Amino acid sequence: MNDDSVLRSRRDGDRLVLTALGPWTAVHAHNLEPVIEAQTTNSQPVRAVDIDLSQVKPLDTFGAWLIERLARAFSARGAETRIVGLPEDYRGIVDEVHGANLKPAPVPVETSRILVTLDTIGSALVSVSNGAVLILRMLGAVSKALGRAILHPTKFRWTAMVVHMERVGWHAVPIMLLVTFLIGCILAQQGIFHFRKFGADIFVIDMVGILVLREVGVLIVSVMVAGRSGSAYTAELGSMKMREEIDALRTMGFDPTEVLILPRIVALVISVPLLTFLGSMSALYGGGLVAWLYGGIDPDVFLSRLRESISMETFLVGIIKAPVMAFIIGIVASVQGLQVKGSAESLGAHTTSSVVISIFLVIVLDGFFAIFFASIGI
Amino acid sequence: MSMLQPAREVVLSTRDVVVAFGEKVILDHLNLDVYRGEVLGFVGGSGAGKSVLMRTIIGLLPKRQGKIEVFGVDLDAATEEELVAVEQRWGILFQQGALFSSLNVLQNVQFPIREYLNVSERLMDEIAVAKLEMVGLSPDVREKYPSELSGGMIKRVALARALALDPELVFLDEPTSGLDPIGAGDFDELIRTLQRTLGLTVYMVTHDLDSLHAICDRIAVLAGGKVILEGPMSAMLASEHPWLKAYFRGKRARMAMTAEG
Numbered sequence: 198m199n200d201d202s203v204l205r206s207r208r209d210g211d212r213l214v215l216t217a218l219g220p221w222t223a224v225h226a227h228n229l230e231p232v233i234e235a236q237t238t239n240s241q242p243v244r245a246v247d248i249d250l251s252q253v254k255p256l257d258t259f260g261a262w263l264i265e266r267l268a269r270a271f272s273a274r275g276a277e278t279r280i281v282g283l284p285e286d287y288r289g290i291v292d293e294v295h296g297a298n299l300k301p302a303p304v305p306v307e308t309s310r311i312l313v314t315l316d317t318i319g320s321a322l323v324s325v326s327n328g329a330v331l332i333l334r335m336l337g338a339v340s341k342a343l344g345r346a347i348l349h350p351t352k353f354r355w356t357a358m359v360v361h362m363e364r365v366g367w368h369a370v371p372i373m374l375l376v377t378f379l380i381g382c383i384l385a386q387q388g389i390f391h392f393r394k395f396g397a398d399i400f401v402i403d404m405v406g407i408l409v410l411r412e413v414g415v416l417i418v419s420v421m422v423a424g425r426s427g428s429a430y431t432a433e434l435g436s437m438k439m440r441e442e443i444d445a446l447r448t449m450g451f452d453p454t455e456v457l458i459l460p461r462i463v464a465l466v467i468s469v470p471l472l473t474f475l476g477s478m479s480a481l482y483g484g485g486l487v488a489w490l491y492g493g494i495d496p497d498v499f500l501s502r503l504r505e506s507i508s509m510e511t512f513l514v515g516i517i518k519a520p521v522m523a524f525i526i527g528i529v530a531s532v533q534g535l536q537v538k539g540s541a542e543s544l545g546a547h548t549t550s551s552v553v554i555s556i557f558l559v560i561v562l563d564g565f566f567a568i569f570f571a572s573i574g575i
Numbered sequence: 576m577s578m579l580q581p582a583r584e585v586v587l588s589t590r591d592v593v594v595a596f597g598e599k600v601i602l603d604h605l606n607l608d609v610y611r612g613e614v615l616g617f618v619g620g621s622g623a624g625k626s627v628l629m630r631t632i633i634g635l636l637p638k639r640q641g642k643i644e645v646f647g648v649d650l651d652a653a654t655e656e657e658l659v660a661v662e663q664r665w666g667i668l669f670q671q672g673a674l675f676s677s678l679n680v681l682q683n684v685q686f687p688i689r690e691y692l693n694v695s696e697r698l699m700d701e702i703a704v705a706k707l708e709m710v711g712l713s714p715d716v717r718e719k720y721p722s723e724l725s726g727g728m729i730k731r732v733a734l735a736r737a738l739a740l741d742p743e744l745v746f747l748d749e750p751t752s753g754l755d756p757i758g759a760g761d762f763d764e765l766i767r768t769l770q771r772t773l774g775l776t777v778y779m780v781t782h783d784l785d786s787l788h789a790i791c792d793r794i795a796v797l798a799g800g801k802v803i804l805e806g807p808m809s810a811m812l813a814s815e816h817p818w819l820k821a822y823f824r825g826k827r828a829r830m831a832m833t834a835e836g
Contacts (some may be wrong), residue, residue, distance in 0.1 A: 227692060258709075259698075292772075297704065
C-alpha cells in the first residue's frame with residue numbers, strides 16, 4: 198500500500214503539509230484508515246499542520262471523518278491544524294463531521310470472571326422461579342376466567358373455541374394416527390423379537406396393551422400437541438403482543454385471558470383426550486398388525502388376550518392424564534406467548550421455551566401420576 | 576416536462592414499465608426519470624401503485640416488461656456483481672423503518688458497513704455514531720433496541736442505516752407518515768439538509784403536502800398506471816386535471832400553503 202497515492206506529506210519549515218489525493222469514499226476506507234493511522238502514530242514533533250483537500254474527489258462521510266480524525270489527532274498533540282483548499286461542494290460534509298463523535302463512547306465496565314459466573318447462576322435461578330410464579334399466575338387468571346365462563350356461559354367465546362378445536366384437534370388427527378400407529382408397530386416388533394427368545398411371545402399383547410393405554414398413547418400425543426399446537430399458541434399470542442393487539446384488547450375493556458387464552462386452553466383440554474383415544478386405538482391396531490404379520494399371532498388370539506390383560510382401569514389411568522397434560526401445555530404456551538418482547542428473536546426464543554418447558558412438564562407430571570397410581574394400587 | 580435541463584445526468588430511468596398482479600395492471604407502460612441532485616416527490620392516490628413502482632425499481636417486485644436503469648446500469652441485464660455495486664450506491668428507507676429487531680441501533684446502522692466494507696471496528700463505531708448524529712439522534716440511543724424506540728426515532732435510525740454507505744440515491748417510502756406535524760417538519764428539513772450536505776438524489780414517495788411544498792424540486796404524479804404530470808409545484812398548481820385539482824388545491828392543500836405563508 199503506497200501511502201503517497203492517497204496522502205502526500207511534505208515539510209515546509211516546522212509546518213507539515215498533508216495533501217489528500219483522489220477518492221476518499223466508503224469503498225476506499227479500508228485503504229485510507231491505515232494511512233491515517235500511520236500519520237497519527239508518527240511521533241515526529243510538529244508545530245503546525247495544513248491538511249490540503251483541494252485534490253480530493255469525491256469525498257463522502259467516511260473520507261471526511263478520516264480527515265477529521267487526522268485533524269483531531271494533530272490538535273491533540275498540540276499542533277495548530279488547518280484544513281485548506283476545501284472545495285465548496287464538500288464544505289457541508291466536512292463541517293457536519295467536525296461536530297460528530299465529540300462524546301467519548303461509553304467504556305464497557307470490566308467485571309471479574311467469578312462475578313459474571315455468579316451473576317449467570319443467580320439470574321438463571323431467578324428466571325426459573327419467575328417462570329414458576331408466572332405459571333401460577335396464569336393458572337389463577339385462567340381459573341378466574343373459567344369460573345366467570347361457567348357462571349355466564351353466554352359470555353364464553355364458543356366460536357373461538359370451536360375454531361381452535363378444529364385446528365388443534367381435527368387437523369391433528371392424521372398425523373397423530375400415523376405416529377401412534379408406528380409407535381404401536383415398533384413396540385410390538387421389539388417385544389416379539391425379545392420375548393420370543395424365551396418363548397413368551399404371547400405376553401407382547403399384555404405389554405403393548407398396558408403400555409399403550411397407560412403411558413405411551415397419552416405421552417406421544419401430548420408431546421406432539423406441545424410441539425404442534427403449544428408452539429402455535431405461543432407464536433400467535435407473541436405476535437399479537439408485538440403488534441400491541443393485546444394492549445388494544447385490554448384498553449377496550451376485554452380481558453385477554455378470557456378472549457384469547459381461555460378458548461384456546463378449553464379447546465386443548467377437549468381435543469387432547471379425544472386425540473389420545475384415537476392415538477391409543479391406532480397404536481393397538483399397529484401392535485396387532487405387527488403381532489399378526491411378524492409374530493404370527495392371529496387377530497382373534499390378540500383380541501381375546503388383550504381383553505384379558507387390560508381392564509377399564511388401564512384405559513382410564515391413561516385417558517385421565519390427557520386433559521391435565523393439555524391444560525399444562527396450554528398454560529405454558531400462553532405464559533410464554535405473553536412474555537414475548539419486541540424482537541423477532543424474542544418470539545423465537547419464547548416459542549422454543551414453550552415447547553421445551555411443556556414437554557418437560559408433561560414428562561414430570563407423568564412421573565407424578567405413576568407414583569400416585571402406584572400408591573393407590575392401580 | 577418542459578422543465579428539463581438537457582445537461583442534467585439521469586440517475587434513474589424507467590421505460591415502459593408494466594407491473595400487474597394477475598389481471599390487474601398496476602403500472603401501465605410507465606416512464607420516469609430522476610436527475611442527479613434533485614428531490615423528486617412521487618404522489619398518487621392510495622392504491623395507485625406508488626410503492627409498487629418503488630418496490631419494482633429496487634427489485635422486490637417482478638415486472639412484466641420494460642427497462643429500469645439505475646446509474647446507467649440496466650438492472651435486468653446486470654451481472655450479480657454489478658447489482659451488488661448498484662445496491663451499495665442506493666439506500667432505502669422503508670415506511671415502517673424495517674429495522675432489524677434483534678440488533679441494537681448501532682448494529683443496525685453498522686450492518687451494511689460491516690457486510691460490504693472491510694474497515695476496522697473503531698471506524699465502524701465512529702461512522703455509525705456520526706450518522707446517528709447527522710440524523711439528529713443523540714449517541715446515547717446506540718445501545719437501544721428498535722422495540723424501545725419511538726416512531727420518530729425509528730424513522731431516524733432507519734434513515735441513518737439507509738445512509739450508512741453514503742449512497743448517491745435514496746428512496747424514501749412515506750418518510751413523514753406516522754409522525755406528528757412538528758416531527759414531520761423536522762424530518763423534511765433533515766432530508767433537505769442531508770440532501771445538500773451529502774449531495775444526495777432523493778426519490779420520495781409521499782402523501783404529505785407539506786413535504787411536497789417544503790423540499791421537493793420536482794413532483795411526479797401517478798394515476799391510471801402512468802405518470803400523468805411531472806414538474807415543479809407551480810406546474811401542479813396550474814394543472815386542470817381533476818385529481819390534481821382536488822389534491823393540490825383542496826382544503827388540506829390550501830391549509831398547507833397558508834401555513835407556509
